Amino acid sequence: MSDFSFVGKPTPMIDGPAKITGNLKYTGDLKLSGMLHARFVLSTYAHATIRSIDCGAALAVPGVSSVLTAEDLPKVVPSSRARLMLARDRVIFVGQPVAIVLAETPAAAADGAELVEIDYDPLSSVNTMDAAVAKGAPVIWPQGIPTGAEDEAAHGADTGGESESEDEEPSNIAGKTQLATGDCAAAFAQAAVVVERTFETPMVHQSSIETQGWVVQPNPITGGATMWGSLQSPFGVRQDVADVLGVPESDVTVYGMPVGGAFGAKFGLYEPLVALVAATVGKPVSLILTRSEELLTTNPAPALRLYGKLGFASDGQLLAMQADVTADTGVYPSGLGGFAAMQFASFYPCENLSLASTNVITNKQSVGAYRAPTSPTAFMAVETLFDEAAAQLGMDPVDLRLKNAARSGDPAPDGSEFAPIGMVETLEAAKQHPLWQNRESSRNQGRGVGVAIGGWMGGLEPGAAVCKLNRDGVLQVQIGTADLSGTPTTFAMLAAEAYGVAPDKVRFVYSDTDSAPYGGGVGGSKTTYTLGNAVIRAAQDARRQTFAIAAEEFEVSAEDLEIVDGRVQVRGFPDRSLSLGELAGKAMTFGGRYEPVHGSGSQAVTDRAPSFCAQIAEVEVDEETGDVNLLNLAVVQEVGRAINPLAVQGQMQGGAVQGVGWALFEEMRYGDDGQLLSGSWMDYAMPDAVQAAPIHTQIVEVPSRSGPFGARGVGEPPVIPTVAAIANAVAHATGVRMTQTPMTAPRVLEALSSR
C-alpha cells in the first residue's frame, strides 16, 4: 500500500514519443545562419615532432574556407585536457587534433582534412604503464606534468587519500596516493585466511550512440559565445569555455541539448577549442565527431592494474584490506587510481587498511569518467577475493559478505558514519533470488552461478528548480541540468505528487545556462537524489502561492482548501472551486491583482545516500574454446524509493549490459606503436541484445534519509558488480579465477589450460 498518487507507478518517458519518432532535435541537427562545418586532422603518431603542416591542397577544395593550426590560435597553457588546443610543435598521442578544417559542408570539410599534409619526425613513445615507468623511458611532459587538479575537482571525481609530492626528477608518474589505517601487516599475520591477486582491466570506451558534438556562435561584442552541445554539465562547460576565451562566465551561454548517451564522457572536452576556433574565424562553427574520431580522441576509462589482498579471521571477520593500484591515464593525469583503491575498501568496514595508487601517463588519449569510474575493476577485485575466501573459510559467499557488510552507523570512507543504507537488505534479497537458490542444480548441469555486490557513495551538488503554473492548469518545471536517463519524467512525477496534479499536467522545460536555475553536472548518481528535493520544494512553493490566490478569491483560509481533479476547492464545498488554470489566469493578465505563481526551490543536500546493487550471473563455459556464454543475469538493486520503476529498471538493465561489456567484450586495444587497433565499432566489441542475456531486475527499497520520498541515486551501481559476478560464475563453473577483462575465449582458454 502506497500513500502516493503517482510516485512508484511505472511511467513511460514523457519525451519518448519525440525521441522514437525522430522529432527531438540533437546537436547534429542544428544549423545556424552562416555556420561552418569543422573536421579535425588527427595525429597519426603517438609521439612525434611536427616539422611542417601544408594546408595548400586542403584550401583548394571547393567549399573549404580555412584550415587552422596552432599558429592561428592564441596560446593556451595546456594545463588540463580541456585546455589542450591544437598540437603545437609536437604530438603526444595518436588521435590528437593537429589542425581543423572549416568548410561550408561536412563533405568539403572531410575532403579538406584528408588533404592536409603534416610532416612528422617520429619520437619513441610509451604505450603501457610498464613502459611508462621503465628506466630510461621517454618522458612525455619534460617540463612537468599538468596538474589538472582543479579541472577534475570541478568534474566531480573524488580522488581520495592525500596526494604526495613528487620527486623532482621528470617522469611519467603523475601522482601517487597512500592511505593507511591500523596495522595491516599485523592483521594479515594473524588472519586465518589471506587471499590476494592482481587484476587488470583495459581502457574501456563509453561509446554512446550519439558521438560528441558542439555548435558555437561567437559573440564579437562581448568576446563570449553561445554553445549548443551534447553535454553532461552545461554549467561546467560554461566555465571552461569562458576561461579559455578570457571572458566572465556570464558572457557564455550554454544550451545543454538532448543527450544521446554520455556515461561520463561528456563532462567537457573540445568545447573551449571549438569556441576558440569560432571566435577566431568570427562565424558559427559545428563540429560533430565521427565514430572513428569518437574512439580515437575522446576520454575512455583508464586501464587499471589492482593488486588486492584480504585477510579474514576463521569466523569470516574481515581483518585487513590492502590494495595497490596502478592506473594508465593516457597523456593527461587523473586521480582515478586513488579512487579505485578507495572503492575497493569502502563498503566492508575494516580497521586495517593499506591503500596505495600510482597514476601513470602514457602516449595514449587521456581518460575520463565512465559510469561508476574504476568501480568495475575495484569490485572485480574485492568481490572475487571475497568469493575465494568464502570457499577457503567454508562459508556461503553471501553470508561472508553479510557478516562484513557496512551497516548504518559504521564508519564510511569519507570519514562520516554511514546513513541508513541497504547493503544487508540487498544481499539478503540476492540470497533469496531463485538464480542463487538454484546454483547447485545449475552447477550440476555444467553451468556456474556467481554473485557479487557493488556499492556507490553517491554524488552531491547544490541546485535549484522553478515551478510555474500556466493558464491551462499546467505546471512548468525547470531545472538547469541535462537529461541522461529520463529524469524529466521523474521530476514531473515529483512535481505532480508535491503539487497535487496529474503528471500529464506537468511540462518539463529545457533551457540554457542563462535561463535555467543552477543544476550542476549530471553524474555520480545524484540528479534525482539531490535536485528532486529542489523540484519538490518548488512545487510546494507553487502550491502555496496557488492557495494564496484561491484563499483570497474564496475569502477563506488556505488551510481550508484542497486540490481535486485540477481544481482548488473549499473543503466540503465542491461548488466553491476554480480550476488551476483560472487561478493562474487571474495573475497572468493585464490589471491582475495577484502575483504570478512562480515557485522556487533549492537544495544543498550534504547527506550521502550510498546505494548497492547485487548481481547473480549464470554462465556456461565452453571448455574447448573458452567461450563464456552468459545465460542469466539477476540485478538486485536497493534504490531507496523507485520514483519511476520503469526508469529505475531501465537504468538497472542498461548498467548491467555495460557491465557485461566490461566483463566479456570491451577493450581499447593499442599496438606497440600506440595505434588504436579497436578504432571502429567493427573492432571494438560491445554486447548485442542476445549476448547481454536475459536480465532479471529486482528492486529493493530502504528509504534514504534525505532523498526525495526516500529515493537514492540509481545510475552507477548496476554497472559495478557485473564483472565480478560473471568472474565468480566462471570460477563456479570451471574452478578458474579470471583476473583480466574482457574474459574473452582465448583468455579463458588459457586460464583453463593452466588449471
Add this chain to the structure above:
Amino acid sequence: MSDFSFVGKPTPMIDGPAKITGNLKYTGDLKLSGMLHARFVLSTYAHATIRSIDCGAALAVPGVSSVLTAEDLPKVVPSSRARLMLARDRVIFVGQPVAIVLAETPAAAADGAELVEIDYDPLSSVNTMDAAVAKGAPVIWPQGIPTGAEDEAAHGADTGGESESEDEEPSNIAGKTQLATGDCAAAFAQAAVVVERTFETPMVHQSSIETQGWVVQPNPITGGATMWGSLQSPFGVRQDVADVLGVPESDVTVYGMPVGGAFGAKFGLYEPLVALVAATVGKPVSLILTRSEELLTTNPAPALRLYGKLGFASDGQLLAMQADVTADTGVYPSGLGGFAAMQFASFYPCENLSLASTNVITNKQSVGAYRAPTSPTAFMAVETLFDEAAAQLGMDPVDLRLKNAARSGDPAPDGSEFAPIGMVETLEAAKQHPLWQNRESSRNQGRGVGVAIGGWMGGLEPGAAVCKLNRDGVLQVQIGTADLSGTPTTFAMLAAEAYGVAPDKVRFVYSDTDSAPYGGGVGGSKTTYTLGNAVIRAAQDARRQTFAIAAEEFEVSAEDLEIVDGRVQVRGFPDRSLSLGELAGKAMTFGGRYEPVHGSGSQAVTDRAPSFCAQIAEVEVDEETGDVNLLNLAVVQEVGRAINPLAVQGQMQGGAVQGVGWALFEEMRYGDDGQLLSGSWMDYAMPDAVQAAPIHTQIVEVPSRSGPFGARGVGEPPVIPTVAAIANAVAHATGVRMTQTPMTAPRVLEALSSR
C-alpha cells in the same frame, strides 16, 4: 543630492553596441533547418466575392513548395482579428491575406505570390465612418459583428464606460458607450464660457523600422509549436497560438526576439495563422512582412471624430465636459472610441460629464493600439478647447489648466482617488520654461507658441523576476517580457542598486515563455513601473541568500556583513571578505553545501501612477502656403523618478517626434474604393530629423507611491500633447484653430483663407 549609487545616473543602453554593430539577431535573421519562406497574396479589393483561385502558375515557380488557401486550413471562427485566417469565399478589405505561398527562398515565394490568380466579383464597400452608417450601406458582417472583446481585454485596452446592447438589425455599428454623471445640460446652461468643436484624426500607422515577422517550428508530437517573433507580448501570443492550434498554451513556446520598434502594433496579429500554416505543411515557416504589407495589412490607429464641449464659470472653474466620439476601426470592432472619450475627461476632475462613443466598422484593415491609444486626438480636443476658453476668459492658458488640474485625492476616472500625481508640478514647470516665458516676443516675430498637457493613467500587470549570482560575481536578471525601450538597462540598474554591485556586473537574460518568469505584455507604460518592483525584490532576495552563505563562512550574523567593491566583508574587518564570485562558487560546485543564489521576486502592483507630459511648441506659419514650420518643441515630463535619465529622455524625444508626425505629417489615406493611397514610405509621410525640430527635454520628478524608487511609466505621455501644443501654437501665430490632422499646408491654407 541622491542617496543612490546608480539610479538616476545617465547610463547608455547595455545592448547598444550589439545593436549598432548589427550583431544582435532579429527575427528576420533566423534560419531553421528546412525552413520555408512565406509570402502573402493580398486582396486587391475592399469587398468582393472570391470566385476562384488558380495556384498553378505559382506552383510552377522553381523553389515554390506549396500555395495554401483557406481550403487547405482548418476552419477557424474569425471572432477576432488574430483569428482571421486566409480569406474564405470573400474579402473585406484591401490587403487581406487570401493565399500564402511557401518556398525555399524569399525570392521564389515573392515570384509565386505574383502568379497566384484570384478571380474576384467586386461588391460595394464602405470606406468611411459616414458611409458605414449611411442608410442602405452594405453590411460588412451580415451574420453579426465579431465581438473580439476578450481579445482586446487581453491586450490591455481599457474600453471604459458600459457597452450598450445593440439593435437587432445588422449594421456596421460595432458598439456604443455612454457615460453621464451630474447634469451636463444644466451646467452648460449656467456656464460663463462654453467652447465646442469637432476634431478629426485619420488612421495613423505605427511604422516601426522593423516590420512584423515570425518564424514557427511546428511540433508534430504535441501539435504545438515554437515561435520566434518581434512581439510585445510573448505570453499573449502563446495563448493566441495555442487557442488556434487547439493545444494547451504550455505546448507552445514563444521567443520574444529583439524588437525593432512596436508602438502598440505588435500585440498579436498573424501568429496563429503562421502557426497553422507551419503545422499544415509540417515544416518551419518564416514570414517577414515587406514594408508594403506592413502598411496594407496590419493594425494602425483608428480614425477618430471627436465632438468636444467644455463649460467654465467666469473664474475659470470647469463646470461640464461633453465628448461624443466616432471611431472608424476598420473591419474588426474595437473599444477605442470609448477609450478616447474617457481620455478626454480623465484629468480635469468635473462633476458633470457626458461621454458617448460609437465604434463603426468599415472595409479597411482593422485597427489596434498605437502608443497612448486615441490620446493624441482626445488631448487635441480638450487642450485646444482649454486654450480657446482661456482666451475667452481672459486667463493665462496655463493658469486655467492649473486651476482645474487633477490633484492627489481627486476622483480618478477609474473610480478610485488619484494617488500622488504631478500634473500641477508639470504645468508649473512648463510655465517657467523659457519657450513659454518668451511666447510674446516669439509672437512679435510672427511666430506662435502653444502649450498643452497630456495625461496617462498607466497600465498594471503582475509579473515576476529572477536574479542569479554567478561564479564571476555577475548577477543575471531574468524577466519574461519584451524590450521596446531599453528596459534591460533600467532593470540592470535597479538590480545593481538593490543588490549592491555595479551595473556592469549585471547581465540581462532574454528567454522564452517556457524559461522566463511571467512578464505580461509591454504596453501601457507599465514595464518599469510594475516589473521594476519584481526585479528589485529578486535582487534583494539574491542579496539575502548571498549574505546567508557569507554569514556561515565567516560565522557572523548576516547583519554584520556588507558588500564593498564586489566583495562581502565583515563590517569593520576588510580582511575578512570573499568576492561575490567566490561565494557563488561555494554553492555551484560538486559537493557544495550551500544552496545556489537564485533570487525570486514578484509583484502585483494595483496602485496606478498617472503621469503627465506638457509640451510647448513654437511654430512659424507660412501664410502664403499654409506650411507649418516647427521651430522648437519643449517636452516637460513628470516621471516620478528617472531611473535612467538617458532612457527617459530617449522616450520623451521619441514620443514627441511621433507626436509631430501626428500633428503635421502622418495619414493613412484611402481612396473611395478603399485602396490605400499612402502604401509606401514614399507616400506615407513621417517627420525626418530636421522636420522634428529641436526637442528640449525637461524631467520633473514627483515620486510615485508604488513604483521602483518612485518611478512612473514614461512611454506613453510624450506622444499625447504634441498635436494640441502645435495646434495651439498655430492658433497663437495665426488666430485659426486647426481641428483636423495632419495639419498639412493645404489644410492650414484653407483654414487661413476662411478667417
